[in-house]
Amino acid sequence: MIVRRIGRRLVIIAAIVLIAGVAAAAVATRNLRSGKTGGPLQAVSAPADVVARGKYLAAAADCAACHTAPGGAPFAGGLAMPSGFGTIYATNITPDPDDGIGRWSAEDFWRALHDGIRRDGRQLYPAMPYTSYRGMTRSDADAIYAYMMRLRPMKVANRRTELNFPFNIRLGMLGWNVLFLHDSLPAVSAGSSPAWQRGRYLVNVLGHCGECHTPRGIAGEMELSRALTGFALSRVAAPDITPSALASRGWTAAGLRAYLGRGLARQGSAFGDMHPVIMLSTRNLTAEDLDAVATYLLGDKAPPPAPAATESAAANDAGRMSYVALCAGCHGLDGNGVPNTVVAMRDNSTLRLADPRNLIVAMLDGIGAENFPHRASMQAMPGFSDKLSDAEAAALANYLRVTWGGQKGDVTPAAVQALR
Ligand code: HEC
Numbered sequence: 284m285i286v287r288r289i290g291r292r293l294v295i296i297a298a299i300v301l302i303a304g305v306a307a308a309a310v311a312t313r314n315l316r317s318g319k320t321g322g323p324l325q326a327v328s329a330p331a332d333v334v335a336r337g338k339y340l341a342a343a344a345d346c347a348a349c350h351t352a353p354g355g356a357p358f359a360g361g362l363a364m365p366s367g368f369g370t371i372y373a374t375n376i377t378p379d380p381d382d383g384i385g386r387w388s389a390e391d392f393w394r395a396l397h398d399g400i401r402r403d404g405r406q407l408y409p410a411m412p413y414t415s416y417r418g419m420t421r422s423d424a425d426a427i428y429a430y431m432m433r434l435r436p437m438k439v440a441n442r443r444t445e446l447n448f449p450f451n452i453r454l455g456m457l458g459w460n461v462l463f464l465h466d467s468l469p470a471v472s473a474g475s476s477p478a479w480q481r482g483r484y485l486v487n488v489l490g491h492c493g494e495c496h497t498p499r500g501i502a503g504e505m506e507l508s509r510a511l512t513g514f515a516l517s518r519v520a521a522p523d524i525t526p527s528a529l530a531s532r533g534w535t536a537a538g539l540r541a542y543l544g545r546g547l548a549r550q551g552s553a554f555g556d557m558h559p560v561i562m563l564s565t566r567n568l569t570a571e572d573l574d575a576v577a578t579y580l581l582g583d584k585a586p587p588p589a590p591a592a593t594e595s596a597a598a599n600d601a602g603r604m605s606y607v608a609l610c611a612g613c614h615g616l617d618g619n620g621v622p623n624t625v626v627a628m629r630d631n632s633t634l635r636l637a638d639p640r641n642l643i644v645a646m647l648d649g650i651g652a653e654n655f656p657h658r659a660s661m662q663a664m665p666g667f668s669d670k671l672s673d674a675e676a677a678a679l680a681n682y683l684r685v686t687w688g689g690q691k692g693d694v695t696p697a698a699v700q701a702l703r
């Protein structure tokens with residue numbers, strides 16, 4: 284395993300060095316040929332229906348998620364994206380001539396989305412998900428461009444990336460692209476219907492769902508052979524959302540449509556990094572496109588959802604006491620929650636995950652009210668980190684997993700401690 288990893292790392296470094304040398308010359312001459320920073324302001328005239336389609340596609344592709352700083356103007360950039368290699372800032376993509384993309388042609392825009400190349404000919408980092416957008420059709424990219432060029436130009440200067448050597452050398456990405464920029468789309472399920480085809484495009488390309496749900500290799504690349512099998516990029520892990528895993532946690536097409544369309548389904552509600560995905564992106568999808576996404580995630584022949592876990596007497600008393608004292612007021616003594624108001628614990632997908640991480644994090648951190656602006660009357664779920672010791676939290680997690688999750692009661696106090 285380790286040998287394989289080192290071998291792969293050597294291959295990557297060799298490729299980067301080799302290709303970088305050749306490319307440096309090419310890029311240098313190209314930049315000399317054309318002054319790539321100036322140029323005329325682009326006047327884009329597109330029919331209203333194309334602009335409207337571009338707006339819809341930009342939402343489906345969730346461009347705003349990264350290109351908007353907290354509290355900042357939409358698309359004016361500035362969001363800091365920390366990575367193991369340093370911090371990358373998303374850029375201003377409003378049509379400001381100096382700070383934004385006001386001088387970019389449709390061709391320049393296409394190269395950014397499809398090839399990961401900026402207008403000045405330099406490489407983008409894959410924090411901009413061009414490895415997913417690579418599969419975008421030219422006509423969809425042009426529609427997004429037409430929409431972006433109609434936005435109000437914002438004078439917001441871009442911040443410099445703060446990456447450590449050698450990652451601060453953008454040319455290195457040429458080698459990375461040779462290895463990891465693919466033209467073919469993975470298929471996580473079996474299907475061929477028009478809805479399935481559309482869903483495959485929406486999930487892999489526009490929705491770039493794999494950027495969080497697909498495991499990453501040592502160079503930060505998505506391991507497409509394990510597409511959507513789950514990964515922990517931040518505190519709340521993105522679970523396995525391939526057909527059999529979804530079915531094992533009780534998901535149906537109707538459940539997925541409700542979850543992605545409004546953030547709340549019988550199987551659970553969205554929290555962590557998934558919540559903004561739904562708020563900014565998937566809840567804008569048409570009913571037809573939501574159906575396409577569900578069809579692709581489950582396949583043309585959806586596997587039957589696993590039946591509800593049968594309540595087990597093996598659940599522990601200490602956990603039950605904590606549940607009654609702290610949780611039942613909202614989630615119900617019977618675990619049924621309050622329909623359309625507070626999600627049920629019975630059969631909740633988070634309790635049915637083999638990995639207890641998300642359950643523990645939800646209990647410790649709580650879920651902020653900002654997580655459900657569309658249900659303004661709802662009270663937030665408080666965090667319980669100061670009310671539960673490691674042993675109590677572990678017992679509660681085990682009670683929930685055994686009683687309603689169909690899982691083992693194998694959470695240890697150390698596992699809770701590690702997530703504090
Ligand atoms: C997951 C976060 C993320 C999403 C989603 C995203 N971007 Fe980006 N984008 C970035 C980052 C980060 C950069 C800067 C990368 C760098 O400095 O190499 C960037 C750079 C760009 C650039 C180059 C701008 C410049 O001045 O060099 C363009 C154009 C762009 N994005 C357009 C888009 C569009 C259009 C969408 C939606 C279809 C989109 N981005 C979605 C993170 C994102």
Ligand code: HEC
Pocket residue numbers: 547550551552553554606609610611612613614624625626627631632633641642645646650655661662663664665667679
């Ligand atoms: C004040 C009401 C309230 C209390 C008390 C409460 N919760 Fe919650 N809980 C919520 C709300 C609201 C959500 C967000 C999901 C939703 O929209 O219903 C939530 C979400 C969750 C989730 C995430 C699952 C999902 O699908 O969103 C878990 C797990 C959870 N609660 C467990 C607990 C546990 C364990 C306790 C007791 C230690 C507890 N909750 C106490 C209201 C509460």
Ligand code: HEC
Pocket residue numbers: 485486490491492493494495496519520521522524532539542543551552553554555556557558560565576632633641
């Ligand atoms: C920014 C990271 C991110 C992106 C992008 C993302 N997800 Fe998620 N997703 C998560 C996280 C984190 C969770 C766990 C929180 C939860 O269960 O609500 C999650 C949960 C889910 C779940 C619920 C799983 C379960 O059993 O509870 C589904 C379904 C899902 N995502 C589908 C999608 C689809 C479809 C897309 C693309 C349109 C997508 N996700 C894009 C991070 C992401």
